[in-house]
Amino acid sequence: xxxxxxxxxxxxxxxxxxxxxxxxxxxxxxxxxxxxxxxxxxxxxxxxxxxxxxxxxxxxxxxxxxxxxxxxxxxxxxxxxxxxxxxxxxxxxxxxxxxxxxxxxxxxxxxxxxxxxxxxxxxxxxxxxxxxxxxxxxxxxxxxxxxxxxxxxxxxxxxxxxxxxxxxxxxxxxxxxxxxxxxxxxxxxxxxxxxxxxxxxxxxxxxxxxxxxxxxxxxxxxxxxxxxxxxxxxxxxxxxxxxxxxxxxxxxxxxxxxxxxxxxxxxxxxxxxxxxxxxxxxxxxxxxxxxxxxxxxxxxxxxxxxxxxxxxxxxxxxxxxxxxxxxxxxxxxxxxxxxxxxxxxxxxxxxxxxxxxxxxxxxxxxxxxxxxxxxxxxxxxxxxxxxxxxxxxxxxxxxxxxxxxxxxxxxxxxxxxxxxxxxxxxxxxxxxxxxxxxxxxxxxxxxxxxxxxxxxxxxxxxxxxxxxxxxxxxxxxxxxxxxxxxxxxxxxxxxxxxxxxxxxxxxxxxxxxxxxxxxxxxxxxxxxxxxxxxxxxxxxxxxxxxxxxxxxxxxxxxxxxxxxxxxxxxxxxxxxxxxxxxxxxxxxxxxxxxxxxxxxxxxxxxxxxxxxxxxxxxxxxxxxxxxxxxxxxxxxxxxxxxxxxxxxxxxxxxxxxxxxxxxxxxxxxxxxxxxxxxxxxxxxxxxxxxxxxxxxxxxxxxxxxxxxxxxxxxxxxxxxxxxxxxxxxxxxxxxxxxxxxxxxxxxxxxxxxxxxxxxxxxxxxxxxxxxxxxxxxxxxxxxxxxxxxxxxxx
DNA sequence: ATACCTCGAGTTCG
DNA sequence: CTCGAGGTAT
Numbered sequence: 001x002x003x004x005x006x007x008x009x010x011x012x013x014x015x016x017x018x019x020x021x022x023x024x025x026x027x028x029x030x031x032x033x034x035x036x037x038x039x040x041x042x043x044x045x046x047x048x049x050x051x052x053x054x055x056x057x058x059x060x061x062x063x064x065x066x067x068x069x070x071x072x073x074x075x076x077x078x079x080x081x082x083x084x085x086x087x088x089x090x091x092x093x094x095x096x097x098x099x100x101x102x103x104x105x106x107x108x109x110x111x112x113x114x115x116x117x118x119x120x121x122x123x124x125x126x127x128x129x130x131x132x133x134x135x136x137x138x139x140x141x142x143x144x145x146x147x148x149x150x151x152x153x154x155x156x157x158x159x160x161x162x163x164x165x166x167x168x169x170x171x172x173x174x175x176x177x178x179x180x181x182x183x184x185x186x187x188x189x190x191x192x193x194x195x196x197x198x199x200x201x202x203x204x205x206x207x208x209x210x211x212x213x214x215x216x217x218x219x220x221x222x223x224x225x226x227x228x229x230x231x232x233x234x235x236x237x238x239x240x241x242x243x244x245x246x247x248x249x250x251x252x253x254x255x256x257x258x259x260x261x262x263x264x265x266x267x268x269x270x271x272x273x274x275x276x277x278x279x280x281x282x283x284x285x286x287x288x289x290x291x292x293x294x295x296x297x298x299x300x301x302x303x304x305x306x307x308x309x310x311x312x313x314x315x316x317x318x319x320x321x322x323x324x325x326x327x328x329x330x331x332x333x334x335x336x337x338x339x340x341x342x343x344x345x346x347x348x349x350x351x352x353x354x355x356x357x358x359x360x361x362x363x364x365x366x367x368x369x370x371x372x373x374x375x376x377x378x379x380x381x382x383x384x385x386x387x388x389x390x391x392x393x394x395x396x397x398x399x400x401x402x403x404x405x406x407x408x409x410x411x412x413x414x415x416x417x418x419x420x421x422x423x424x425x426x427x428x429x430x431x432x433x434x435x436x437x438x439x440x441x442x443x444x445x446x447x448x449x450x451x452x453x454x455x456x457x458x459x460x461x462x463x464x465x466x467x468x469x470x471x472x473x474x475x476x477x478x479x480x481x482x483x484x485x486x487x488x489x490x491x492x493x494x495x496x497x498x499x500x501x502x503x504x505x506x507x508x509x510x511x512x513x514x515x516x517x518x519x520x521x522x523x524x525x526x527x528x529x530x531x532x533x534x535x536x537x538x539x540x541x542x543x544x545x546x547x548x549x550x551x552x553x554x555x556x557x558x559x560x561x562x563x564x565x566x567x568x569x570x571x572x573x574x575x576x577x578x579x580x581x582x583x584x585x586x587x588x589x590x591x592x593x594x595x596x597x598x599x600x601x602x603x604x605x606x607x608x609x610x611x612x613x614x615x616x617x618x619x620x621x622x623x624x625x626x627x628x629x630x631x632x633x634x635x636x637x638x639x640x641x642x643x644x645x646x647x648x649x650x651x652x653x654x655x656x657x658x659x660x661x662x663x664x665x666x667x668x669x670x671x672x673x674x675x676x677x678x679x680x681x682x683x684x685x686x687x688x689x690x691x692x693x694x695x696x697x698x699x700x701x702x703x704x705x706x707x708x709x710x711x712x713x714x715x716x717x718x719x720x721x722x723x724x725x726x727x728x729x730x731x732x733x734x735x736x737x738x739x740x741x742x743x744x745x746x747x748x749x750x751x752x753x754x755x756x757x758x759x760x761x762x763x764x765x766x767x768x769x770x771x772x773x774x775x776x777x778x779x780x781x782x783x784x785x786x787x788x789x790x791x792x793x794x
Numbered sequence: 795a796t797a798c799c800t801c802g803a804g805t806t807c808g
Numbered sequence: 809c810t811c812g813a814g815g816t817a818t
Contacts, residue, residue, distance in 0.1 A: 343804090343805095345803070345804065346803080346804090347802095347803075347804095349803075349804075351804070351805085353805090364806080364807055364808080365807085366806075366807085367806090367807095368805090368806065368807095369805090369806085370804075370805050370806085372804085372805090372810095372811080392806085397804095397805055397806060397809065397810080398805090398806060398807090399805095434812090434813085435811095435812075436803095436812090548802090548803095549801085549802070549813095549814080550802085551801060551802045551803080552801090552802090553800085553801060553802085554801075554802085580815090580816095581800080581801080581814085581815060581816085582814095582815080583814060583815050583816085584814090584815095585813085585814055585815090586814075586815085749799095749800070749801090750800080750801080751799085751800075751801095753798080753799055753800085754798090754799090755799075755800095
């Protein structure tokens with residue numbers, strides 16, 4: 001073997017190891033990768049080849065040695081020289097003030113203040129990672145042993161597996177570390193690595209892991225380190241164990257700083273917090289970020305920062321008195337599915353809902369969770385009797401995450417959508433290519449009638465204050481109300497009778513004595529609220545009718561463009577189609593609704609009951625130029641007759657009569673291709689089609705005739721601008737802000753896009769603000785909004 | 795035809 | 809809040 005070659009290899013090996021260690025450090029500790037994965041892989045391969053060719057160059061801490069040999073028959077026991085302690089836990093409690101809600105935390109701070117004699121002491125606050133506690137022993141800077149926490153006294157030797165974790169340095173960086181050093185921290189799996197792992201399992205078959213914590217624990221207990229190596233684990237250091245030889249800082253934060261220098265990842269969320277108020281603020285801040293963190297946490301840990309103070313505090317049993325874990329309410333829980341029921345919505349949509357054994361999740365007891373639709377049930381394969389994981393997605397809505405198949409009872413059967421509506425017995429049908437099943441019973445179905453009434457009375461519709469679902473149920477059940485108009489005939493006496501009936505049925509209120517009087521007062525208020533709802537706006541009225549596809553925004557548009565209820569209820573689909581945001585589906589929905597005699601009667605009944613749209617007005621002048629015979633033809637989707645060609649033709653022959661009188665030859669002479677002319681002629685030759693067109697044309701003329709001759713075009717100051725509101729404002733509600741912006745002609749949308757003019761961010765603004773920053777949409781504070789409103793509304 | 799953008803509808807609990 | 813579907817712009 002020639003000497004020069006040998007030394008070249010030695011140098012290259014050293015260089016590669018140094019580069020690989022540096023890349024790991026950038027990636028895991030600094031969270032700032034600079035080397036592409038492919039490059040990193042090339043280095044690893046080259047190093048492996050060199051070490052294979054020169055076995056004498058292999059060292060225990062080489063990056064290639066991360067994956068070692070399979071453990072034989074389990075893991076050796078390791079006694080911890082210094083026990084790995086547990087922490088006292090504190091939980092949030094119900095209460096009105098922070099002192100009540102965080103009583104245990106307040107006690108903790110008071111104890112620290114009392115013992116150390118300092119007011120508002122300084123704490124290190126850090127996330128409580130949901131993983132596996134681990135102790136790492138380094139001798140002269142080299143990792144020699146890794147042990148799990150176990151029972152705190154002794155754990156298992158998982159060194160071979162821990163070596164595969166790239167976030168953990170095999171050799172400490174820098175200098176000045178003690179000759180013997182124990183670093184403690186948490187092995188976790190990042191959410192993205194967890195998702196990736198389960199995604200791979202799903203495609204390749206195998207058992208998915210329940211959560212990142214189990215994933216980390218399971219991975220470390222693999223006998224074959226090669227298996228562990230394929231699961232990407234991470235590590236964060238947070239405490240010292242045994243230390244010999246070397247001086248150490250005198251605060252916890254300074255220690256964490258040293259950990260960083262030595263090459264350990266330390267959570268970037270660690271912060272200093274002063275006194276009770278500081279700790280509560282940190283808890284809230286981290287709680288708010290919880291879902292956005294790259295890993296799961298189950299709470300916050302507070303440690304008195306200076307070691308002298310810690311020494312004074314000492315220990316109780318096996319927990320330090322200078323530290324406390326404040327736990328978040330659990331956000332995922334196991335429970336069982338007791339039934340899967342169908343809910344019928346206002347439009348007849350049949351939604352499967354899981355009835356669950358009640359279980360506390362993130363602070364509230366959850367008993368129901370939506371399963372959205374039949375496809376979702378099939379995807380999850382949820383069955384009655386299953387054990388499932390539930391969580392509150394984002395902030396509130398409970399959802400079934402997945403089923404634990406290993407806990408499924410024998411003889412369970414897959415769930416299927418029933419063929420008939422459980423409420424009215426009508427058939428449940430599914431339209432082609434749509435995921436929702438619908439009850440075909442229409443207003444015959446009591447569930448749909450009930451939902452229609454709830455919608456009619458709701459705040460954004462007729463706004464009948466105090467008429468909630470419970471009383472609507474009572475009214476419907478006792479046959480007092482069948483359609484919205486019936487509400488206006490109700491009297492105080494009838495309400496009292498209804499309330500007594502349902503109170504008795506439901507097991508009544510204890511205030512039997514006062515009830516007569518109280519119920520009367522309640523009924524009087526309700527009758528007054530119903531009376532007040534008679535005075536309403538066209539948009540609210542249209543929205544309240546509950547026409548499919550007509551939400552609040554479309555209702556406002558209809559009111560603004562058509563002006564009068566009479567126009568909306570008589571306008572054919574072809575005319576409605578020209579309105580903005582109205583296509584075939586929406587136009588047919590409106591025209592179809594008013595084509596039903598029952599619906600027309602319901603509207604007449606409401607008007608007869610005294611309901612008035614106080615803001616009826618003339619149709620929008622903008623209809624001119626948008627509405628002519630051309631769009632009526634274009635909307636019929638005649639082959640070869642594009643809207644553009646229809647427009648050219650109609651500019652010559654603006655009425656049906658003119659068109660018919662001119663004849664097919666004249667049309668082609670005017671530039672219409674003969675195929676289009678043939679199709680048009682065929683259409684007009686059909687008596688039924690021609691009649692329909694004549695009716696459309698008449699309705700169109702009637703509408704246009706209502707537009708005032710002098711179109712007083714006073715441009716609204718904010719016309720054409722789209723605002724998005726996020727967070728809460730202090731001087732007015734979002735509802736009010738929206739209303740005021742709309743009176744100035746602005747549109748207020750629900751989500752941010754490149755078309756948004758400005759985003760108004762109030763207190764505790766959410767994801768919309770991030771989106772705005774990302775898209776470079778201007779962001780206003782409350783002050784700028786108020787200034788804008790003041791400027792224009794003078 | 796395709797890609798965005800909006801709107802509508804449904805949802806839980808206190 | 810999220811999903812799905814309708815509408816519109818490209």
